[in-house]
Amino acid sequence: MxxxxxxxxxxxxxxxxxxxxxxxxxxxxxxxxxxxxxxxxxxxxxxxxxxxxxxxxxxxxxxxxxxxxxxxxxxxxxxxxxxxxxxxxxxxxxxxxxxxxxxDAANPGVSDALAEALGVTVERPLAPQEDGTVGIGRIGTLPEPETLAAFTRRVADALPPTAWGVRAGGDPQRQIRRVAVSGGAGDSMLHLARAAGVDVYVTADLRHHPATDHLAEPGAPALVDVAHWASExxxxxxxxxxxxxxxxxxxxxxSTARTDAWSLGHASREPAAPGAVIS
Incomplete structure (x- = not known):
């Protein structure tokens, strides 16, 4: 028993x-x-x-x-x-x-499951603890490089759909090979993603100011932001x-219950070109 x-x-x-x-x-x-x-x-x-x-x-x-x-x-x-x-x-x-x-910190843990869902082969934690084999977040690689646009579609296809959706910051044509992921709210580790030299950082609950400040840094990884529930x-x-x-x-x-906090969402129009007037 x-x-x-x-x-x-x-x-x-x-x-x-x-x-x-x-x-x-x-x-x-x-x-x-x-x-x-x-x-x-x-x-x-x-x-x-x-x-x-x-x-x-x-x-x-x-x-x-x-x-x-x-x-x-x-x-x-x-x-x-x-x-x-x-x-x-x-x-x-x-x-x-x-x-x-x-x-979150265990090996394997939450971010290993997220990385596996995205087809990322894990190499090490993003924020190591103890002997370096455990810690929050993961760094790994894709089998082959692909554009940020294609990678964002990969993330959307791999995770359960939500009203929040999947959004990316950065050049859509940027080549993505090395990836950092952190299930749950991860903007406190944006500096670690930059230091790791990855091409993209996937996490949840990214806020406007930390995200824009991050993307303004020369060579900063692109960002992919997903719903907190979906990432975990x-x-x-x-x-x-x-x-x-x-x-x-x-x-x-x-469980089959969808417990994301957000229940409705509407896609906005494509961003206008710089200087364009939206009527």
Whole structure:
């Protein structure tokens, strides 16, 4: 019989809690370690629709990348979103485990899954920790060079579609071979992408001023910006594989819920030529 504790042990072996940032809240947040597990659901976010899916499928364990209780709370009443989630999980007998920045830093981790989805062969972390084999982000290469325009299409085709979409900054004809990636919000590492000498940096949640300042630097890598949820979604299959290897008799499913924050989007017109008047 596989228990919640067994599943947690397998996940923490793959994503050691010691790799988590000191502000993070990882590990088992809800549930009894001694309870048996026959079904597991893996998702990016512990949002209501994901919890509904876990309950509907009879999962005794929900594994997510983002923690439910990342910031301190003073109570969990059912009238509050976090409290409602906790009560829903407990009533259904569904444990909740999260691997967040420890999964970002682990080898393999979130950025390895993103790189693999894009066809990038990983060489090393972008921001190494400890002995240099773990850390946030990854640097790698494509099998053959291609233009930024083609690479941006590659990214869009590889990741689940979102209202945010995929957008790029830089010369569309720039040749791309060396790539840096970081799943989740990554503009704090723009300086590392520049120092690494890569051709493009793929991440999420890029803000206007850091992006424009970066692109103004001579020789700076091009940028590809994707939705936060989409950049981390490939990790779900990786975490599911970790559990499948440790507990082959447990039924493991990746959530079908699309938990990107944005629900609507409209493509704008092509940017006008410099000096053009738009009426």
């Amino acid at each position: 596989v228990t919640v504790a067994d599943a947690v042990a397998a996940l923490e072996a793959a994503y050691p809690p010691a790799l988590a940032q000191d502000w993070d809240a990882v590990g088992l947040a809800v549930g009894d370690p001694a309870e048996p597990v026959t079904r597991v659901l893996v998702a990016v976010d512990p949002l209501p629709e994901v919890i509904d899916e876990a309950v509907a499928t009879g999962a005794q364990l929900l594994v997510t990348h983002h923690p439910l209780l990342l910031r301190g709370v003073h109570g969990v009443p059912t009238t509050a979103p976090k409290g409602s989630a906790v009560h829903r999980l407990i009533r259904a007998g569904t444990a909740l485990f999260s691997a967040h920045t420890n999964a 979604h490939p990790w779900c299959a990786q975490a599911a594989a970790v559990l499948a290897a440790a507990a082959p008799d447990v039924e493991i499913t990746v």
